[in-house]
Amino acid sequence: MGELKTDISKNIFGNTAKKYITKGYSVIPDKYMSKMPAIKGWSKYSYELPTMEEINSWSHNIPENGIALLLGEASGIICLDVDSTDLRILDVILPVLPPSPVEKKGAKGFSRFFRYSGEQTEVFKHNGEVVFEVLSNNKKTTLPPSIHPNGETYTWTDKALLEVDKNDLPLLPPFLVAHLQDKIRNLFPETETVSRGKTFNGRNNDLSALCGELIRDGVPMDEAVSKLIEKDKEHEIPLFSDANEFGHTEPYTNALVFYANHLNTANSKHYRKSEEYEIPITASAVTQTQAKEVLKGKSQRQGSPKRLNRGSLLANFVNKYH
Helix, strand or coil, X not given: CCCCCCCHHHEHHHHHHHHHHHCCCCEEEEECCCCCECCCCHXXXXXXXXXXXXXXXXHHHCCCEEEEEECECCCCEEEEEECCCCHHHHXXXXXXXXXXXXXXXXXXXXXXXXXXXXXXXXXXEECCEEEEEEECCCCEEEECCCECCCCCECEECCECHHHCCHHHCCECCCCHHHHHHHHXXXXXXXXXXXXXXXXXXXXXXXXXHHHHHHHHCCCCHHHHHHHHHXXXXXXXXXXXXXXXXXXXXXXXXXXXXXXXXXXXXXXXXXXXXXXXXXXXXXXXXXXXXXXXXXXXXXXXXXCCHHHCCCHHHHHHHHHHHC
């Protein structure tokens, strides 16, 4: 009985990966006809290039595959991914989106590639549906000529990524995401915004609800972060030690980022509505009596929240833990 032969045409990663590595791009194999990664621990390659030994091993041991680019630090690339099919939304955002010589066509949307300059991953949703994402560290995007799960082949609109020097790619304009969010909110008040970098569902919903309560009730930041970590231990896979979400597994740091993102989201809403800010309280910065006075003053203070100064409350926390 003869040995079964592998279809070389399905080894898309093996056929193209070395070209990407040579140009300084971090790539990994996807499962064939899937957007799922074919290896474990893949997010670390947002920060380091795979070795040639790893490339050869993946090509040999996963003979049917696709190819994906790790975005962010290692590749020096970010991706603006537009998923919306709502013509009303597209009429608003398409004239504003910056061009890029490198654009990938997907099953329903497109992805434009830009030079990385420290951007974080951001998600914007309208009525529960993703409108666009800025994909950076700990994210990946499937590249042509990989096969989409629906059987279609990913293609480049014009130039392929390998045809362009990454240093010649444009930067994503600063405040673009905030500008697009404001335009959509103004036209469609029912828009739901998702906090920067995270789409909250499952375990995240529990933690998000708790975090909102802790901020609203004026629980000191130090204590609030500890409560979030304790709550997270109830989940089968704790969020704050999930490297695929944060890039590392130190829970206190990740819980602090989670808390800060929620506080920022809450205060951004207050800013737009000219309401008083949520004031971050730290056990090391103020006494309980002072905390009560700050929270009481929050509801009594007059004038625009844009002039409030919260730096002194944060200073002791930074000095204590860093």
